[in-house]
Amino acid sequence: MIDFKGKLQEQYGYIFSEGLINKISEVGIYKQVEPQNELIGYGEVMKYIPLILSGAVKIMRENSDGKELLLYYLEKGDTCAFTLNCSLGNKTSEIRAVTETQTEAIMIPFHYIDQWICEFPEWRSFVLQSYFYRVNEMIDTIDSVAFTQMDERLWRYLSYKAMVLGSTHLNLTHQTIADEMNTSRVVVSRLLKKLENQGKVVLGRNEISLKNF
DNA sequence: ACATTAAGTGATT
């Protein structure tokens, strides 16, 4: 077995007690996933909850005709509120999770969630906090989708992406952006052109660089 | 050289 305890300590040591860290290293399964791999599909049953050690996982909502919307990213130190939601409620996944970069995670069999809530107070607050945090983040995205103009939405999307990936240089097509924002490619192209004229981005084929960031 | 894919643009709803 790979020794992931050090990484666990590094990422979660400041919230979790020694006892909990030990417990996690015992029952957790270390996984390294390449970019663009689907972790959870729509309607699947979750058997594990992930603790992210490094990398980024994008969480998307999808409707029946394959239209998608990016909800948020999971980063190091995060866990997925939706997984908690469907594990505790014994439901299938309402979302799709795809790795954006190479990602390291520890998968914990879901029945420990409940158990540890009683045993470890810091686990309970961790679970509650990630719930709280996601609810807030989702309210932000709802606001953005419902009340914000496309140009600003696009700028926020690019900024967020740059933040998560830790780079102002993004490699993606206008079509991909359109899909993730659930709009059309033409609109994205036009707005990107506008941003370029404002000096906020530099465009290339398959690439976008953010300026004054 | 040709086909394919990404991006740019005017006109219409």
Added chain:
DNA sequence: AATCACTTAATGT
């Protein structure tokens, strides 16, 4: 802001 229809540019084979 979305869709259509078409052009132009970049890339793969």
